[in-house]
Structures are given as C-alpha cells and as structure tokens.
Amino acid sequence: MRKLTVRTIESLVKARIPGLTGDGEGLYFQISKTGGTSWVYRYKIAGKARTMGLGRYPETGLAQARDKAAEARKASKLGIDPLAARDAERERQQVEAERERLQIVEERAAMERAKLRDITFKTVAADYIAVHRAGWKNAKHVQQWENTLATYAEPIIGHLPTYAVTTEHLLEILQPIWAEKTETANRVRNRIELILDAAKARRLRDGENPARWRGHLDKLLPKRAMIQVRQHHAALPWPKLPEFILELAKHDDLTYHAMRLTILTACRTSEVLGATWKEIDLESRTWTIPAARMKARKEHRVPLSEASLDLLASLPCIEGSPYLFPSIRKGRPLSNMAMLMGLRRMGRSDLTMHGFRSTFRDWAAENTHYPREVCELALAHTVATGAEAAYWRSNVFEKRRALMADWATYATTAPTTKVIHGDFKRA
Secondary structure, three states: OOOOOHHHHHHHHHHOOOEEEEEEOOEEEEEOOOOOEEEEEEEEEOOEEEEEEEEEOOOOOHHHHHHHHHHHHHHHHOOOOHHHHHHHHHHHHHHHHHHHHHHHHHHHHHHHHHHHHOOEHHHHHHHHHHHHHHHOOOHHHHHHHHHHHHHHHHHHHOOOEHHHOOHHHHHHHHHHHHOOOHHHHHHHHHHHHHHHHHHHHOOOOOOOOOOOOOOOHHHOOOOHHHHOOOOOOOOOOHHHHHHHHHHHOOOOOHHHHHHHHHHHHOOOHHHHHOOEHHHEEOOOOEEEEOHHHOOOOOOEEEEOOHHHHHHHHHOOOOOOOOEOOEOOOOOOEOOOOHHHHHHHHOOOOOOOOOHHHHHHHHHHHHHOOOOHHHHHHHOOOOOOOHHHHHHHHHHOHHHHHHHHHHHHHHHHOOOOOOOOOOOOOOO
C-alpha cells in the first residue's frame, strides 16, 4: 500500500530532516544530511541488498518515481539486477552516442577531404611555386615556371583536381611540342611531375604519377636524344670580336656599358645586371659575386682587367641605388631584356649575350695556351669535386687574372694588331 502523498513530501522537504521515508514496496523518499532530496529504490538480488537512485526531487515527482520503482521491481523479480541493467544501458547509450559523434566527425572530415581533393591543378601549382620561390635562384626562374605552366599545362589540366590528371592529359600537353620544342616540353613534364608529387604528399591524389618519365612516359614518347636538335646560343666568332667591341664603344647608353662588362668578364647577363658596388673591390681589383646569385650556388671571384676597371670608373654612382646598372625604376637593376634589346638596336639580332661566353671559350681554346680548367673556372663551370675542387679554386686565381687580362687586351685591341696570349705551357 502506498503511503506517500504530494502534501506529505512537501512537508518532509520543508522540515529538512535527514532520513528515508518509505512509500511501500521498496520506494523511499530520501533527505540527505546536506538537505538534498531524491528517490531511491531498495531491493535484494541473489540475497544481496542493493540501493538504486531514481532521480532528484522535485525534478522527479512522486508518480514518476513510482513508475521507475515499478520497472525496477519487475526486473528484480525476473532475477535481473535493475541497477546493473541501468548501468549497462547507460554504457550502451554512451557507446552509441560516441559512435554517432565519431561518425559525424568522420563525415565532416570526409567532406573536408573531398573539398581539399577538389583543389585544382592550377591552385596546387601556385602553392608549389609560392613555397619553393625562396629556394630558386632568381625571379626569372619563377617567371619561367609560371609562364610554361600557364601556356602549356593549365589550358588542359588547370581546371581539374590533381587526382583527375591522367596519362592521356600528359600526352595531350606534350605531344604537340615534344618534337618541335623538346627542351621546353621536358621542362613542362618535369614541372607537372613535381606538382603532382606535391599533391600526393598533401593527400590530394593517389597512385602513380602520370608525368613520370622513366618506366612510364618513356614508353609513350620518343627519347629526347633521338629528336632533339641541340641549339646553341648564337655566338660571334672570336676573330670578329675586336670589331664588335669598337662598334659597341660608339654607344654611351648604360645598357651598352653593361654589355661591354659582360663580354670583358665572360659572366652571365644576370650576374652583371645584378652586380652591386658593394661586390667590387677596387684595391684588389676583384669582383666577388655571392653564391646566391650564381647558377651553381657557389661564390665566384672575377679578376678585373684594366679595361674592366676603366669601364667601372666611367659608371655613375646613382644615389639610393646599390646597382652598377640601375633601372629607371627605383631600387631595381636594368631588365633582363636590356642587353638583348641593345643587340637588336645595333642590328645584331643574330646574336645573344650568352653567346659571348662561347666566343670567349673558343678564343681561349684556339688562341691561347691556358689549361682547360683555368678557362672553365673563368666561366664559373665545375671542373672537379672534393679536395681537387678546393685546389682549383684556391690555386688558379692569378692564372685566371692573366687569362682575363689577355682576353680584355684582345677584345679591345684594334683588329689589325697582332697579340700573343697566355704564353705558358700546361702544367
């Protein structure tokens, strides 16, 4: 028989006397020592007394407490421990809730991965260039990457996610230019391969790289050596150089001064255009080009001939500019195109400035007795490795100075005068 009423419970709550008040059949209203109120169900299972909490009061009312007690009583009569069953159910619900939470997290992650995998080749290429820009030699190299990809790759695969790029796409890009522009085509292939490798590292694609040459595209395209006609930079024959220098001297524009220094030092155009006054040591008559500006990433010392020093003395030092050959744009050197345009204005579009390095090398080989290694080091070419390389760097600078002095004398001497150069034998 049920003993408690709503009014009785309200009286007990008001009195706040700690203890248990029974409702019958194991249901009790409980007031704790701290004044907390709740419902408990007391029962025995397998001869062992157990107490099961049914909820706080007033959140759980009298009727609800009786329903919970009835369910627990029914289970205990069947030999089921209602407290253990409730704990098991709570654990099951927690496991289910955790499973649902993980499923939601996985679904969201899958959606994010799907979004990431849909990033286009053009975007991945731009990211790759941005990341590697600092490690590349100069702005021209970055521009070459951007231009070749924009011209040849992006019209075909730029809009595709990287996982969708296939061998068929590579053939569509490469076949039209493989025979006619073999070197450009191979650079495009290599750049696509690097970008797709980066995409795989970022988990944007899986599987083999369709731009891979060895064991893949080499089975589908002819070898470069079989179709490529080697194209050298247009070079002036060395016997014609003094005449060309005389013609060059008629021009007083800064561009032509840069052209003369390029020829006299046998340096690359980028090395000359980027030269700063800080790199020039007039006392030791040496120009030291830092490793960061060299193709081989090694510091290069250039011995300056009298002709080179005279040319440097004639150059104006522009306030606020560190460069020997500053551009009209503040803080910038002359453009990479400046010397090429200078040749065109002279009516010599048949030549390139880089070709004068070949002119120098041919002159040194055919008209002097300087060792090959000395001539190659003058061009900042690698001639040895390890200890042998250290020897060549440290022991032939004065020989290079003599070589460059002879070269300057030859280049600036009237064509009718005969000069003998480098009169010493190979060691």
